[in-house]
Amino acid sequence: VITIMPIAGLAEVESGDDVAQMITQALGEAGIELIDGDVVVVTHKIVSKAEGRTVVCLSDADYRRLALDESSEVLRRRGDLIISRTKHGFVCANAGVDRSNVAAGTAVLLPQDPDRSAHRIRLRLERESGAAVGVIISDTFGRAWRVGQVDVAIGVSGVEAVRDLRGSTDTFGRELVATMTATADEIAAAADLVMGKAAGIPAAVVRGAATSGDGRSSDLIRDPAEDLFL
Amino acid sequence: VITIMPIAGLAEVESGDDVAQMITQALGEAGIELIDGDVVVVTHKIVSKAEGRTVVCLSDADYRRLALDESSEVLRRRGDLIISRTKHGFVCANAGVDRSNVAAGTAVLLPQDPDRSAHRIRLRLERESGAAVGVIISDTFGRAWRVGQVDVAIGVSGVEAVRDLRGSTDTFGRELVATMTATADEIAAAADLVMGKAAGIPAAVVRGAATSGDGRSSDLIRDPAEDLFL
Numbered sequence: 001v002i003t004i005m006p007i008a009g010l011a012e013v014e015s016g017d018d019v020a021q022m023i024t025q026a027l028g029e030a031g032i033e034l035i036d037g038d039v040v041v042v043t044h045k046i047v048s049k050a051e052g053r054t055v056v057c058l059s060d061a062d063y064r065r066l067a068l069d070e071s072s073e074v075l076r077r078r079g080d081l082i083i084s085r086t087k088h089g090f091v092c093a094n095a096g097v098d099r100s101n102v103a104a105g106t107a108v109l110l111p112q113d114p115d116r117s118a119h120r121i122r123l124r125l126e127r128e129s130g131a132a133v134g135v136i137i138s139d140t141f142g143r144a145w146r147v148g149q150v151d152v153a154i155g156v157s158g159v160e161a162v163r164d165l166r167g168s169t170d171t172f173g174r175e176l177v178a179t180m181t182a183t184a185d186e187i188a189a190a191a192d193l194v195m196g197k198a199a200g201i202p203a204a205v206v207r208g209a210a211t212s213g214d215g216r217s218s219d220l221i222r223d224p225a226e227d228l229f230l
Numbered sequence: 231v232i233t234i235m236p237i238a239g240l241a242e243v244e245s246g247d248d249v250a251q252m253i254t255q256a257l258g259e260a261g262i263e264l265i266d267g268d269v270v271v272v273t274h275k276i277v278s279k280a281e282g283r284t285v286v287c288l289s290d291a292d293y294r295r296l297a298l299d300e301s302s303e304v305l306r307r308r309g310d311l312i313i314s315r316t317k318h319g320f321v322c323a324n325a326g327v328d329r330s331n332v333a334a335g336t337a338v339l340l341p342q343d344p345d346r347s348a349h350r351i352r353l354r355l356e357r358e359s360g361a362a363v364g365v366i367i368s369d370t371f372g373r374a375w376r377v378g379q380v381d382v383a384i385g386v387s388g389v390e391a392v393r394d395l396r397g398s399t400d401t402f403g404r405e406l407v408a409t410m411t412a413t414a415d416e417i418a419a420a421a422d423l424v425m426g427k428a429a430g431i432p433a434a435v436v437r438g439a440a441t442s443g444d445g446r447s448s449d450l451i452r453d454p455a456e457d458l459f460l
Binding site for chain 2: 143
């Protein structure tokens with residue numbers, strides 16, 4: 001059984017804030033005690049804000065420029081939308097630059113090194129709680145071919161990113177082929193079910209997923225040389 | 231708070247079996263009573279088997295032919311892999327034809343009309359339980375740009391498929407743009423965390439997601455005319 005608990009009651013995050021400390025306090029107020037194996041999913045927005053990744057963005061032209069600045073390669077363009085590869089390697093809309101849930105006249109960039117951000121938050125949460133936990137930093141990505149966005153993992157610490165089942169067998173004893181489960185993305189998607197864009201809930205605890213490990217967000221990025229849709 | 235409960239203990243499904251009845255029985259044995267708002271996620275494999283969608287597949291050549299037969303359009307090809315659009319409109323590998331977790335010498339096709347399959351299962355589950363539930367039929371899809379597969383919704387009944395937040399406002403009062411959450415896909419992904427490919431658990435209950443609605447799987451299919459990655 002897996003339980004997903006929203007972490008509500010965080011104050012508005014500003015540059016220099018200690019997100020792990022704020023989460024710890026909100027968990028305490030909600031009466032949630034972290035236990036071994038818990039995964040804390042944090043939307044990148046508050047991590048970016050805490051890390052000072054808020055920038056001035058007064059116009060659509062500013063926004064377009066920021067998205068290009070944050071991109072290493074533009075894959076597609078339509079109207080104001082670009083689909084590009086970020087400097088981290090993620091393929092997403094407008095390089096993850098985001099104008100929602102930020103103060104007017106500003107935008108928020110993705111964290112510079114989301115795995116490192118996740119790691120730092122994890123160390124703090126583990127020190128405060130005494131539990132061995134994982135941390136996933138999530139963002140909301142569109143997909144090719146399918147309508148609607150889902151949350152995915154852009155920063156990973158203390159959890160597996162991909163579960164490689166190649167070589168294991170199915171219930172008929174046949175070897176599974178090409179079966180690699182993007183568990184960190186599935187956890188991010190699951191957490192989004194209690195977070196929601198309009199609800200002001202920027203973090204959640206996923207309990208019971210049994211996904212401890214040593215993944216990195218780059219495990220989830222397909223090598224461009226092997227990608228059929230660039 | 232959302233809870234995800236695996237439905238274990240289903241017998242091997244054969245053509246003509248009543249999947250809803252088997253799920254009801256397994257729920258009873260597990261002591262799980264469905265309540266209003268629960269979403270029952272069922273992997274398509276057992277639905278396809280019950281609906282007689284098991285076919286002879288003796289060789290890789292058979293498999294390639296089946297995948298082509300089930301496709302309306304091939305988008306990419308590499309070695310034995312094709313990425314195609316199924317007759318339902320889904321874009322996935324090998325048109326969803328699957329040789330894992332099936333008897334040797336056979337393969338399983340997707341249900342012919344997964345929304346209808348979901349609807350039928352839902353009516354039976356509601357009659358047996360007295361609760362108003364949703365049903366999602368899931369499959370495991372790869373993605374462009376990202377490593378690993380995630381479960382998505384290919385059949386939907388009694389739940390929303392996409393939550394359209396356009397026009398609602400963020401916590402700063404700014405209107406959210408381009409925010410449509412693929413909630414049915416997020417629920418399918420969440421359920422996969424307790425199902426797993428090798429574990430022989432073909433269904434799960436997702437409780438507390440508050441996603442009642444009237445979605446269809448086609449809500450999740452992007453209009454090819456608007457797709458930048460075909």
